[in-house]
Amino acid sequence: MNEHLKDIFVATGCPSQQQLLDYVQGKLTPEEQHEVEMHLADCELCSEALDGLSAFNDKEKLPALVREMKWDLLKKLHKKYRKSRRPENFNIYIAVIVLAIIFLVLALFWGYHFYTQPK
Ligand SMILES: [Zn+2]
Structure with missing residues (x-):
């Protein structure tokens, strides 16, 4: 060979x-x-x-x-x-989604609280 x-x-x-x-x-x-x-x-x-x-x-x-x-x-x-x-940006991707969900929940909660507040 x-x-x-x-x-x-x-x-x-x-x-x-x-x-x-x-x-x-x-x-x-x-x-x-x-x-x-x-x-x-x-x-x-x-x-x-x-x-x-x-x-x-x-x-x-x-x-x-x-x-x-x-x-x-x-x-x-x-x-x-x-x-x-795992892709290297996998954790960042998850973090962004979690933050978006938290922000959305807070926004809904704040909006609900604001509109139902007794005057
Ligand atoms: Zn080969």
């Missing part, structure tokens, strides 16, 4: 978009192709991305597709990130 290639894949985790594109278009060397296949076997993200690329045969439209793919990947990563951790 080519140790240099192995290092690239270990360091970056996933092959680059260009590598996936080259893989789809058969431009990779057999060694590189093997590395990509090995990675695809246990990386859902990349195999899904590759499915998208493979299903699309019109090479002229590939750049646009790659842009979409990039967004899909970012969205997926973002979702995973949000699942594992």
Whole structure:
């Protein structure tokens, strides 16, 4: 096995978009192709991305597709990130809602009190 290639894949985790594109278009060397296949076997993200690329045969439209793919990947990563951790503004959001409810209740109470006050 080519140790240099192995290092690239270990360091970056996933092959680059260009590598996936080259893989789809058969431009990779057999060694590189093997590395990509090995990675695809246990990386859902990349195999899904590759499915998208493979299903699309019109090479002229590939750049646009790659842009979409990039967004899909970012969205997926973002979702995973949000699942594992609360959004950072979550507490602020709750605080604003609670304050709004308190303010509303106070306003209603004050208004009720004001209108029912005996003269
Ligand atoms: Zn991957």
